[in-house]
Amino acid sequence: MIEIMQIRMKRSKIGLCVLIVFVAFILMIVTTGATSVLRAQPTNSTNTGSIPPTANQVTTRSNDKTFYLFTAEHDGLNETKLGIPADTYSPDVLLVNKGDNITVHFYNLDTTDRHTFTIGAPYNINEDLLPLHNGTIEFKANQEGIFRFYCTYHQPTMAGQLAVQEPPTVEKINSNVPK
Numbered sequence: 095m096i097e098i099m100q101i102r103m104k105r106s107k108i109g110l111c112v113l114i115v116f117v118a119f120i121l122m123i124v125t126t127g128a129t130s131v132l133r134a135q136p137t138n139s140t141n142t143g144s145i146p147p148t149a150n151q152v153t154t155r156s157n158d159k160t161f162y163l164f165t166a167e168h169d170g171l172n173e174t175k176l177g178i179p180a181d182t183y184s185p186d187v188l189l190v191n192k193g194d195n196i197t198v199h200f201y202n203l204d205t206t207d208r209h210t211f212t213i214g215a216p217y218n219i220n221e222d223l224l225p226l227h228n229g230t231i232e233f234k235a236n237q238e239g240i241f242r243f244y245c246t247y248h249q250p251t252m253a254g255q256l257a258v259q260e261p262p263t264v265e266k267i268n269s270n271v272p273k
């Protein structure tokens with residue numbers, strides 16, 4: 095009778111041990127899972143818990159853009175022989191975001207010729223400069239697209255492009271990548 099009781103006690107001890115190991119195993123899985131969930135969240139020093147997830151998407155915006163635009167001339171270009179003017183702009187591409195306030199400081203470096211900065215609709219700009227003069231053009235880039243600007247005196251060479259693009263949206267996490 096005593097022997098049977100001892101065997102039962104042994105069995106229940108073994109059962110208890112198995113239960114403890116099982117519970118410990120479950121706890122380990124749960125803890126590891128929770129850690130990996132925490133790790134899956136973006137690590138961002140500026141991102142506090144109170145900011146909603148959409149705050150990870152930011153729009154890069156610098157609403158004011160200033161350009162210095164110069165007249166240029168290609169040395170050695172024989173205008174009579176080639177039948178084209180030697181005049182161009184530098185730079186000849188102005189890339190801006192829609193909604194930007196644009197300032198163009200336009201310098202006529204030519205000692206003899208007039209030059210213009212001209213854009214048609216919808217911007218309708220025409221800045222005409224005497225030799226060695228400069229002017230400032232200000233406008234809001236409220237129309238998306240690529241718009242040709244040109245000098246009314248020196249076609250077809252003296253021309254460029256104003257590119258007005260939709261403001262790019264970038265992942266905030268990407269802006270933290272070291273350059």
Ligand SMILES: [Cu+2]
Nearest residue numbers: 209245247248
């Ligand atoms: Cu010109």
